[in-house]
Amino acid sequence: MDAIQQQIVQNKIDQLAGKDVYVHLETTNGAYASHFDENAYNVGAFIRNAHVSYQHGKIVSTGGSYRVGLKLDLGWVYAEGLTDYEVDDKDRLLMAGHDREGRLMVALEISETPFSHEADPDE
Amino acid sequence: MSKESVVVIFPHPDDESFGASGTISKFRDEGIPVTYLCGTLGEMGRNMGNPVFANRETLSSFRKKELTEAARQLDIQVEMLGYRDKTLEFEPRDEVAAHLKERIEALGATIVITHYPGYAVHPDHDALGAAVVEAVGKMKEADRPQVWMHAISNNHELDLGDPDIVYDVRPYWERKLAAIKAHLSQADGMMSLIENNTQASEQLERLKTERFYQYSYK
Numbered sequence: 001m002d003a004i005q006q007q008i009v010q011n012k013i014d015q016l017a018g019k020d021v022y023v024h025l026e027t028t029n030g031a032y033a034s035h036f037d038e039n040a041y042n043v044g045a046f047i048r049n050a051h052v053s054y055q056h057g058k059i060v061s062t063g064g065s066y067r068v069g070l071k072l073d074l075g076w077v078y079a080e081g082l083t084d085y086e087v088d089d090k091d092r093l094l095m096a097g098h099d100r101e102g103r104l105m106v107a108l109e110i111s112e113t114p115f116s117h118e119a120d121p122d123e
Numbered sequence: 124m125s126k127e128s129v130v131v132i133f134p135h136p137d138d139e140s141f142g143a144s145g146t147i148s149k150f151r152d153e154g155i156p157v158t159y160l161c162g163t164l165g166e167m168g169r170n171m172g173n174p175v176f177a178n179r180e181t182l183s184s185f186r187k188k189e190l191t192e193a194a195r196q197l198d199i200q201v202e203m204l205g206y207r208d209k210t211l212e213f214e215p216r217d218e219v220a221a222h223l224k225e226r227i228e229a230l231g232a233t234i235v236i237t238h239y240p241g242y243a244v245h246p247d248h249d250a251l252g253a254a255v256v257e258a259v260g261k262m263k264e265a266d267r268p269q270v271w272m273h274a275i276s277n278n279h280e281l282d283l284g285d286p287d288i289v290y291d292v293r294p295y296w297e298r299k300l301a302a303i304k305a306h307l308s309q310a311d312g313m314m315s316l317i318e319n320n321t322q323a324s325e326q327l328e329r330l331k332t333e334r335f336y337q338y339s340y341k
Contacts, residue, residue, distance in 0.1 A: 109180070
């Protein structure tokens with residue numbers, strides 16, 4: 001993944017608007033958060049392969065990281081803290097936010113094909 | 124006594140290295156076969172390498188390769204059970220247990236090493252450990268392997284008392300560290316968590332001793 005380039009990501013979001021897409025949306029602070037710090041809370045959520053179509057979407061810079069919102073007919077898809085992106089060889093838009101140690105804190109991914117459990121053997 | 128065979132059952136690639144690779148090394152030095160039944164690919168892990176080299180969609184491939192390398196270091200066989208990371212507790216336990224029972228019997232296990240359900244911190248650890256306990260419980264008493272359970276949670280000794288089996292694994296420390304480091308995408312993150320922890324030396328010392336509680340079916 002590379003540091004987010006806002007215009008490239010915006011173009012990809014525009015390109016996928018109005019299409020049937022699959023979304024992976026996730027946030028986590030890890031299963032060990034309260035194990036290593038008793039004052040911490042374990043918090044996480046993910047949805048994999050939400051099958052949606054969004055009217056339009058936007059990426060907004062917060063100076064350091066980015067928010068992305070996708071407007072659905074009946075709701076929204078929203079992620080904050082995104083720092084890195086990649087358009088992979090399956091033409092999927094992968095975005096994630098990592099902490100200083102490179103640990104994933106949030107992910108938002110948009111694909112025209114369902115996300116699989118296991119990557120293809122050649123990946 | 125029947126031929127010994129050790130089956131290690133944990134949910135993630137790297138659980139075997141952090142939790143039991145010293146004990147595994149001891150058994151391998153004694154010529155006892157060890158098979159690792161790895162529940163998931165750890166594909167939902169948040170460590171992506173440091174610096175980051177994996178993403179959510181490629182992590183499973185990296186972790187599979189890392190597990191193969193760790194298994195080579197430890198000279199053990201690996202079987203992937205095909206469950207999905209973070210979801211084991213939501214699968215019907217009797218189905219998972221039936222699956223595990225079939226593998227435990229096929230491998231002729233005399234010792235099964237797993238997590239201590241309720242004391243293993245990660246929900247996948249607790250769920251798979253509970254399924255192992257159920258799987259072995261479904262076997263005829265005479266055929267049951269011993270079940271050794273690894274407890275991780277802070278202060279578990281307060282509830283559980285002293286462990287039944289304690290190995291000082293310092294003689295195997297090099298091999299254990301090599302196995303941990305084979306998990307490239309995970310090792311840095313976990314090691315820095317341990318090293319930056321308020322009880323860093325205690326956490327590191329813990330890695331040098333492997334302790335297990337034996338399940339009693341009585």
